[in-house]
Amino acid sequence: MMPIVEKTLYVSLIVFAFMAIQTPKLRRSVIFLAVFSAASAFVYILLGAPDAALAEAVIGSTIATVIYLSALQKYKVFTVYYTNEKRREYRQTTLIRRRNAVLNDIEAFCTSRDLEAQVVYTTESLESVHSKRGWDIVVRRDEGVFTVYGLQQNYHVEELAAFLGGKKKELGNMGYTIRFIIE
């Protein structure tokens, strides 16, 4: 009879392989791949191939992971400044609980274009955010009106405008209005 450990490892191989493919974030996918490699190294040991297991453990779950992660570090990050001047401050707990639909749509756009969305929440005025460097778009919220500022030279901005344009009706039903200003 197949021991329970072996059975568990086989199931975990399938689960981690599936998760590595299904997860939308590339970094998570790399980590799942590393766990998959470690599990397969255990399976090799149980099947009586310790040499292959050692190679799999060293290369699959460490070196390949580190190389993937360092390559992903060079990957373009799409920085979104989200400002709401009417609020006093943003707390971490409220951010986790409540994310608005517009930001979710922007994140979905980034994921579809293989970009890593980095959202910076702030209560600073639009001018002070503008004076900062390193942003790709600035989203300013005024009650239900979202104004998205982008730069002409950033080719993702036009695509984002088209993407959000398609969702206008959906967001309109939630009481949100979106305006795009490309400078």
Add this chain to the structure above:
Amino acid sequence: MNEEKHSSEILEDILQFMYPLIILFGAYIILTGLSQPGGGFQGGAVLVAIFMCRYLVYPDEVRSMSLTKRLDKIILIFILALASAIMLMSFREVFPFMNKIYNMAIGILIGIKVSCGLTVIFFTFAEIKGGEED
């Protein structure tokens, strides 16, 4: 946000303690590869961890890969020369006691070659500047 990279003191201290252990483990895998699981390739891959750790502690340190690349090529020539010399001059029949020494020498050379090769690959990935703004 892109925080400036600086080495952490804890990481530095712990890795200083880890270097000899990594070298010992790599050397153990290479040298016992003849009779146990392991060998030059696996041991060499373990030895790359030293360079990776060094990159984690000092990410901004300027490195020259030319020496590693040169060593990589020289070792490859050594491996080929040693293997062909042993084969062509039928050393194994003439000196049967050399068998073990030859296997060990090839293991060590492959270990150094693999660690040089993987180090070059790792730093090529790590040091390429991508589309980041600063």
